Amino acid sequence: MHQVVSSRTAAGGRSVLRSAKARLTSCRGPRRGGGVRGVMTSVEAYTALAEELKEIDALSGIDAILGWDELVVMKEKSAESRAAQKAALASVIHQRQTSERLGELISSAEREGGLDPMQEASVRDARLKFDRKTRMPKELAKQEAILGSEGYQAWAKARENDDYDSFKPVLSKIVQLRIDEAKAVAPEKLPYDYQIDKFERGMKASRLAEIFETVKAGLVPLIEEITSAPQLSVDARLAGGDAAPIFEVDKQEALCAQVMERLGFEGILNRSLHPFTGGTASDVRITTRYDDKDFISGVAGLVHETGHALYEQNRPAGENLGMPVSEALSMGIHESMSLLFERMVGQSMEFWTFLRPMVAESFEFTENLEAEDFYKAINKVQKSLIRVDADELTYPLHIIIRFELEQGLFDGSVTVDNLPDKWRELYKQYLGIDVPSDKEGVLQDVHWSSLAFGYFPSYTLGAMYACQFFQHAEKSIPNLGAEIAEGNFESLRAWLRENIHSKGSLYPSADELCEHVTGKPLDPTIYLDFLRAKYRKLYKMS
Amino acid sequence: MHQVVSSRTAAGGRSVLRSAKARLTSCRGPRRGGGVRGVMTSVEAYTALAEELKEIDALSGIDAILGWDELVVMKEKSAESRAAQKAALASVIHQRQTSERLGELISSAEREGGLDPMQEASVRDARLKFDRKTRMPKELAKQEAILGSEGYQAWAKARENDDYDSFKPVLSKIVQLRIDEAKAVAPEKLPYDYQIDKFERGMKASRLAEIFETVKAGLVPLIEEITSAPQLSVDARLAGGDAAPIFEVDKQEALCAQVMERLGFEGILNRSLHPFTGGTASDVRITTRYDDKDFISGVAGLVHETGHALYEQNRPAGENLGMPVSEALSMGIHESMSLLFERMVGQSMEFWTFLRPMVAESFEFTENLEAEDFYKAINKVQKSLIRVDADELTYPLHIIIRFELEQGLFDGSVTVDNLPDKWRELYKQYLGIDVPSDKEGVLQDVHWSSLAFGYFPSYTLGAMYACQFFQHAEKSIPNLGAEIAEGNFESLRAWLRENIHSKGSLYPSADELCEHVTGKPLDPTIYLDFLRAKYRKLYKMS
Known part of the structure; x- marks a missing residue:
């Protein structure tokens, strides 16, 4: 019915015909039904x-x-x-x-x-x-479709008006739907375990609780220590906001394209409202966005998405392309591949040693900045209300709070009624900050309105896997730091491809992959040790 | 399986979730089979x-x-x-x-x-x-799929090597396939009539032959007359080629976007190798290409595609959207909508009166050019070998030659063996030019290799309908010329929408639509009279 409409040239004819041809290339009869048993x-x-x-x-x-x-x-x-x-x-x-x-x-x-x-x-x-x-019972699938749309709309409106009460009825229905779904589809599992498993296969709430307890116990005092230390002084050119100079967006884009190439991703780069990685394994596409006062955020987005993109592009191909084993093992592993690039690489001194001269070439006014200036700017710690604005150090607490609330919603110890109060309680307790409104509190994230429970933990699991993987890569690649400082990512890419990307979904859980790669399952103390060492050193710099 | 992969921000989560949601929004059961008879x-x-x-x-x-x-x-x-x-x-x-x-x-x-x-x-x-x-018999459909791909590849190679003989075997099979198809699918029609009908519903070879005889009889002597007259002198800035200045491509694009907006199309504009109109009625997208020595070709492409786009966008909507009546009536009518803009509007003195100052703003070095300079540059007549490079006046003869050869292939009076000779014969006879190679002759177009017979006539039918429609629009809109000179296309658009776009496929043939709009079916003498008057006047200018 639709066709590429003819243009005024031969090739226009070609367009029309190409589309006609595409329609024809698979005129086969109806698919065979059944009939696969037997010999x-x-x-x-x-x-x-x-x-x-x-x-x-x-x-x-x-x-x-x-x-x-x-x-x-x-x-x-x-x-x-x-x-x-x-x-x-x-x-x-x-x-x-x-x-x-x-x-x-x-x-x-x-x-x-x-x-x-x-x-x-x-x-x-x-x-x-x-x-x-x-x-999945038909009735629940139908309700899921309805709530998916209703939930998002109700949330968007509630957030806009800072009106949690208007979101409550649909949130109740959503939680109930997810409980009913789990009971119907996976009666052998606890409902919240099933929800977690959808994003993080093989993971359970009980193991997550253990992991997060360790993280919390280490992180709460560490954050206290770091945020009580003298503030990092960040150069005004890199601090964003009104005082920052203009980083022309077209130049940022050209710089990002160069960085992407150096990192070794050869796909498609565009702008969008929010950075994301899309497309398919054979056609991976990333986007980032540019803030003309804060060029670091565009680069960080680019580096993050490139990590996703390389994972997308390098999973099992050949006869396994398009097969289940070629899919991402879990959201946590996907996030580990992006965070390995964003944080372990992109927030390192070595990376900025490499990037600094390229930045100076695009933006002359940064010429006299040192790698250390960028390093400080990108690693500044600050307690905040909003998860997506959180830094590396405080981010896990935002996640742990959400995890504990989800767990409560599923075991009945938290209700949709007292959810905002519990939210405030935990933000005070873990981060020591007061939540002034639900808009900046319980209504800030889209996930629950979009029916996703058990998704949040992936972010922090990803950060921890990234750290554990990277430290292992450092052992396998003796000069990794120096290579990064030269903008040479080849051995890192090869290591990732061999050990992680090419394994796809071979192993039934991220822990098993992690054990194959690093010799043991996820160990949160590795991440804690890394954070302690990094931030204590950084904050002594000032 | 695929999903938009999470990004580092909330909205990244949104992306993941949005795609998850999309997957869920139509979890309905298997479609009902049969069961529509009865009450x-x-x-x-x-x-x-x-x-x-x-x-x-x-x-x-x-x-x-x-x-x-x-x-x-x-x-x-x-x-x-x-x-x-x-x-x-x-x-x-x-x-x-x-x-x-x-x-x-x-x-x-x-x-x-x-x-x-x-x-x-x-x-x-x-x-x-x-x-x-x-x-359509399964066996033929299968063969169609195979030949569609084989044919295109064989043609591309044959054209590259100027080797018609290598294309002959597959071309024979293609012609036979189209004859067999017609016999199986529409035994009541002559095979070539069926092929024409696929692109130009209700049209027959016999009527086309009549129309084209009239055109030929008028055009051959007119072209002789015009090309024997003193050549038009075209300003070097507008003549393209080495002597032309550089028209910066980004500026061309910005200019084209402005023109598109003035013409009243609010869709998406991109660049591509060859201009085309794509997408769907609710999401129309056009492309053009830019030559940095010849900005007129980019504008012409843009204006042409905008004509297609407006037709795409304004066909029956509401409850008829997506229904067969909302489709384009025929390729000829589609082409008439693009050519009405490209030729009747875009190649008029009035259009360049409007555009000239905008061009001068983008390209200062054109400041002292008059509308007449552009008018001459865009309407220069020159006999040529290649259809897609042909001007308005000689273009129909390229089409008539292809029509007569197709007719011959279907009635047996032309064979795949003597096709190149016949091609040379007709180019000599109608255009008075020698064809030096098959590459510049019978192998120049993609259509036959892509199984399309009966498609070529649409181009010239489109030009004739465009002229007949436009002359009628001029009668209905008394100040149309003045409006165009001011860059006001509103009444023209409204007229097209009311009389042509909104009718979609209501009428079973383009002739019936034409009769409803202009009071009579397609009349080629209208087009001939238009061309005679236009080009005699233009060539007296020199």
């Missing part, structure tokens, strides 16, 4: 399963491109038609993901041996996903 | 049909966005994964377009009255498309 061996069954899963993956890839387009290209007025497109596509994908035929293909592939470990992992995850999708 | 009245049947057609349209809209992305954003290395995405989507769309359920919905909607004319047109076209798709 099929496991390997044949695996091949048939792989074909189906890759086609579903291709359709999901389309959704990813549409998602990118929506945030980078599309105009707001097209939102309604885009929603119809996405709904139609989601319906097609959902049918395929829950079809009887897929179930039979998975069963056949499971029945016999002969698969390699990557293939086995794909079958394992195909089963997991299929069961979860098919066990 | 359903026609209007209910129409509603059910509309729902299905709109969902198919939404899926086709996705294909359009992917097509745009491929030409504007995507990197070449992602071509393979994009091809898999498009194939998966095409397969889904094809299933839906040929499903038994759709057939039953159409039959039910046809059964009773009570529909308005727009709805009736939708049912009529739904039937037409469904029958054509379902009558």
Whole structure:
């Protein structure tokens, strides 16, 4: 129906025809139903399963491109038609993901041996996903769709008006939905464990609580110590705000493109309202945003997204491309790949030793700044109300507060009614700050309104994995610091590709990956030691 | 599987969640099969049909966005994964377009009255498309897919090497495929008539031959007359090529964006290798390209695509959006809408009266040029070998030659063997020029290799409709010329919207639309008279 409309040139004809051709290249008949039982061996069954899963993956890839387009290209007025497109596509994908035929293909592939470990992992995850999708009661799925949209709208309005009460009824329904869903889909798990597992496979609330207790016990006094020390003096050129000079946005963009290239990502870079990584493994796209008073935030965004992008691009390819094993292991691991670049690399003295001259070339007025000036500017610690503005040191407490509140909502010790009070209580207790409004408190994040519980922990798990991975990389690459100071990221990239990226979802949990890579599961004391050493040294500088 | 990956900010979370939400918003069960017969009245049947057609349209809209992305954003290395995405989507769309359920919905909607004319047109076209798709034998559809890809590749290589012989075998198969297809799908029509009808509904080769005889008889001597007259002297700044100054591309783009806005199109403008109009009715996107020695070509491309874009954007909306009646009536009508802007407006003295000061503002060195200078530069006549480089006056002969050769290929009077000779013969006979190579001759266009026969006539039909429509608009809008000279396109746009855009595919042929708009079907003598008057006057200027 739609076509690329002819243009005035030959190639215009080409456009029209190309699209006509695209329509024709897959005029096959209706898909075969059932019929995969019987003589099929496991390997044949695996091949048939792989074909189906890759086609579903291709359709999901389309959704990813549409998602990118929506945030980078599309105009707001097209939102309604885009929603119809996405709904139609989601319906097609959902049918395929829950079809009887897929179930039979998975069963056949499971029945016999002969698969390699990557293939086995794909079958394992195909089963997991299929069961979860098919066990979801229709009624709950319908409610989920309704609440997804209602919840977001109610939250956006409530936040705008600083009116938590108006959000309460829908939040109650959302919590109940997530409890009911868990009971129906994974009755063997505690409901909150199931929610966590959706983002962080293999993780449980009990282990998270343990990890976070350790972090809290170390971090609360450390933050006290650091924030009581004399403040870091940050050069006015790098401090952002009114006193800062103008960093021309086009020049920032050109600089970021150079940095991206040096980091080794060769995909597509655009601007968007908020930085993100989108597209598909074969077509990874990142965005960042530029603040003309604060060029560091644009670079930090770029470095962070490049970390995601390299993970996207380097997961299992070849015959495993588009298979479950090629997916990200967990949100925590994805975040560890971005934070490894943003924090372990991008917030290091070595990185700014490399970047400083490039910055001076783009912005002459920074010429007499030292790497240390940038290092201080990017690592300044300040207690704050808002998670997304938090620095490396205080960030985990924002997460731990949310984790504890989520846990409470699921075990009944926190209610939707007393949630804002509990929020205030914990911010006072852990960070020592008063929350003046719900807008700057319990209403600040989109996650709950978008039905996501168990998502927050990924951020801090990512930071901790990043640290543990990076320290191991430092042991394996003796000159890593010096290489970074020269803008040479090759061995780091190779190490990440070999040890983490290329493993995809081979291991059933991030802890198992971590054990394979570093010799032990996640150990929060590594992160704590790192923070203590880094910030004590930094704050003695002043 | 794919998701927009988390970014370092709240909104990053939002991105992840937004995409998760999108996946959830249409978790409905499998589509109902059959079951539309029985008590359903026609209007209910129409509603059910509309729902299905709109969902198919939404899926086709996705294909359009992917097509745009491929030409504007995507990197070449992602071509393979994009091809898999498009194939998966095409397969889904094809299933839906040929499903038994759709057939039953159409039959039910046809059964009773009570529909308005727009709805009736939708049912009529739904039937037409469904029958054509379902009558296509599987074997031919398969061959079509194979030849579509083989043909294009063979052509590209043959053109590069100026080696027609290597293209011959696949071209033979393509012609035979199109004959077989027509016999199978539309046995009541002559095969070439069917091919024409695919692009230009209701048109037949016999009527085209009549029209083109008239055009040829008028044009051959007129071109002789004009090209024998003293050459137009074009100012070196506007003549392109080495002697021309540099028109900075960023400034051209800014100028084009302004022109687009003045013309009244509020969509998305990008650069691409070749100008085109893409996207969907609710999300129209145009591109143009810039030559830094020849700014007129960028503007001309922009004006042309804006004409397409306005047609895309203003066809039936509301309840008819996404229904067959909202589609373009024919390629000829689509082209008429672009050529009305490009030629009737953009190649007029009035348009350059309006644009000249804007050009001077962007490019100071054009300050002392008059509208007449631009008018001459854009209307210079020159016989040429290549269709896409042809000017308004000689262009139709390029088309008529291709039409006569296509006709010959379908009735057997031209063979794939003697096609290049016939090509040379006709270029000599109609344009008086010698064709030095097949690369600059029979191999210059992509259309046949992409299986498209009957497409070429649309270009010249479009030019003629554009002229007939525009002359009628001039009668209805007394001050149209003066308005254009002021850069006011409002009444023209309103006239087009009311008389042409908003009619969509209401009428079953372009001739019927033309009769409703201008009081008579397409009359080629109107176009001939226009060309005679315009070019005789222009060439007396020199």
